[in-house]
Amino acid sequence: MKKLTDEAKKRLRSRSRLVHLGRDVEASRGFVNVPPFRGSTVLFPDVATLKSRKQRFTYGTHGTPTTEALSEAWSAISGAAGTALVPSGLAAIVVSLMTALSAGDHLLMSDAAYQPARIFCDATLKRMGVETAYYDPLVGTGIDALMRVNTRAVFVESPGSQSLEVQDIPAIAAAAHARGACVVADNTWATPLFFSPHAHGVDLAVEAGTKYLSGHSDLLLGLVSANAEWFPRLRKTVDMMAIPPGPEDAFLALRGLRTMELRLREAERQALALAHWLAARPEVARVIHPALADDPGHAIWKRDFSGSSGLFSVVLKPAPEHAVAAMLDGLELFGMGYSWGGYESLIIPFDCTKYRTATRWAPGGPTLRISVGLEDIEDLKEDLDRGFARLAAAVDGQA
Numbered sequence: 181m182k183k184l185t186d187e188a189k190k191r192l193r194s195r196s197r198l199v200h201l202g203r204d205v206e207a208s209r210g211f212v213n214v215p216p217f218r219g220s221t222v223l224f225p226d227v228a229t230l231k232s233r234k235q236r237f238t239y240g241t242h243g244t245p246t247t248e249a250l251s252e253a254w255s256a257i258s259g260a261a262g263t264a265l266v267p268s269g270l271a272a273i274v275v276s277l278m279t280a281l282s283a284g285d286h287l288l289m290s291d292a293a294y295q296p297a298r299i300f301c302d303a304t305l306k307r308m309g310v311e312t313a314y315y316d317p318l319v320g321t322g323i324d325a326l327m328r329v330n331t332r333a334v335f336v337e338s339p340g341s342q343s344l345e346v347q348d349i350p351a352i353a354a355a356a357h358a359r360g361a362c363v364v365a366d367n368t369w370a371t372p373l374f375f376s377p378h379a380h381g382v383d384l385a386v387e388a389g390t391k392y393l394s395g396h397s398d399l400l401l402g403l404v405s406a407n408a409e410w411f412p413r414l415r416k417t418v419d420m421m422a423i424p425p426g427p428e429d430a431f432l433a434l435r436g437l438r439t440m441e442l443r444l445r446e447a448e449r450q451a452l453a454l455a456h457w458l459a460a461r462p463e464v465a466r467v468i469h470p471a472l473a474d475d476p477g478h479a480i481w482k483r484d485f486s487g488s489s490g491l492f493s494v495v496l497k498p499a500p501e502h503a504v505a506a507m508l509d510g511l512e513l514f515g516m517g518y519s520w521g522g523y524e525s526l527i528i529p530f531d532c533t534k535y536r537t538a539t540r541w542a543p544g545g546p547t548l549r550i551s552v553g554l555e556d557i558e559d560l561k562e563d564l565d566r567g568f569a570r571l572a573a574a575v576d577g578q579a
Contacts, residue, residue: 194257194373195441201253216431217244241422246430251403253437254387258372259379260405264418267425269368269388272402273297274304276384279410279417280333280362283309287333288326290347291538292317292340294366298535314538317345324355331359336382337366338375339477342530342549343541344468344493346477349484353381362410368392368521372405373441374487383410391521392489395436395443399429443523443554447490450560451552457561458494463568465545468493490552491520493530495543496571503574504529504546507567513555514563520551525560527551 220240224230237243243251251263266272273294281287289301291314301312315326317340327334334356338347353363365382367375371392377385387393389401402425406414425433448471455469470481471488481488496504508516514527527550532541552560 197257199438201256201437214246214249214431214434216427217246218427219244241424242419243424244427244430246427246434247424250430250434250437253434254372254403255405258385258405259376260385260411261408262411262415263403263405264414265425265430266402266404266418266423267429268400269386269390269402270294270296270300271423272386272388272404273364273366274300275402275414275417275421275423276364276386276404277301277305277333277335278421279384279404279414280364281305281310282332284330285310285332286328286330287312287335288323288331288361289314289335290317290337290340291315291536292343292345292532293335293337294341295535297335297366316539317347319352320348321351321355323352324359327355327359327361331356331361333362333364335364335366339369339470339481341366342493342547343532344369344470344477346470346475346480348480349377349380349382357381369489369491370485370487371440371444371489373444374489375485378405378407380484383407384414388521389433389436390519392440392444392447393433393436395440395522396432397519397522397524399432401425401429401433444489445487446554447521447552448488450554450557451488451490451492451550453557454550454552454560454564455492458564461568463496463499463571464494465497465543466495468495489521492550492552494548494550496546496548498545499571499575501546503571504548506574507571508548510570511567512563513560514550520549522551523554525551525553525555 222237222239224235229235247265251265254263266275287310289312305312334352336347336349336352338349339345356363362383363381364384365377366386367377368388368391385405387403389403404414452471455467455472458464459467469475469492470477508527514525516528517526520526527548530547530549
């Protein structure tokens, strides 16, 4: 097998690139996969090299052949100058904001952002002297009116966490850059396969590799890719914090990379089928899925995205809490857990009203977030159908 040149890799289509990026069969002594390198100490051949530190690897926290392979592969599919790896998706958010912000700065944060990110902003960043203001995710070009002289970063998440609002990232990025601010995006829902963040004006793109990159619910990982302007600053922040992922997690993420597009496209197909089925159910008031033609964010999604993932939300018609619990507690195929993107289907109830500050969340009924896995779609429908029967029985019992 010939070693692919960089030019050859660029010619490949995405599925082929995912198979071959980050692989060096010669360096792996003929083995297909890059092995998990475990280690802290790296030896230098002589005093001159030790003092200059100009060898490929210098210490375990600064990278290994395993993490380098994953970083290089992710940068290639993201269109980034470089990628830093950290132990979790939340850690990736933290590192990106720590790279972009200093004491006295102002941050604009989407009101639909991942709730733990809000907690970090309202606690740690506040203690560090950074002020966070939340904005309507649908603000678009109106973001310009919210910017101050000390606004140093704008955080976007599209679609938004749980409520799935689609943001006009190119418009927001143009306004932010005109004021000298950095744009940070959580791109976990789409991955670089369905939304190219840096091509749309994002400076630092956050991904939770825990989700679709892993695909098997067995690792924690965060990735931050950056453009040429911001990667040196990102690298400096990560090196100072010394928070690399574990070698096994990096190894498993590389393995997941090879099949990510196949799994993601199947999740997309399954989720769309289930979304259409749910939209026709009498118990459902509305399905929140950007790829559906009647979704408020569909036009921007269609313009900017090349696909949709397996995560969407559902608003039920008004029903008491105990009836929704009866529906969910008896499900056999849908687990309840705070993650998504694995091979198994998940479902959780959620309520954004408790933490929204710039917008009002009033869906009109109980809301559920669904992550569609790789089970047979008919089995998933039957599981939910039995759940809806329990919902109805619980409502009737109350009456």
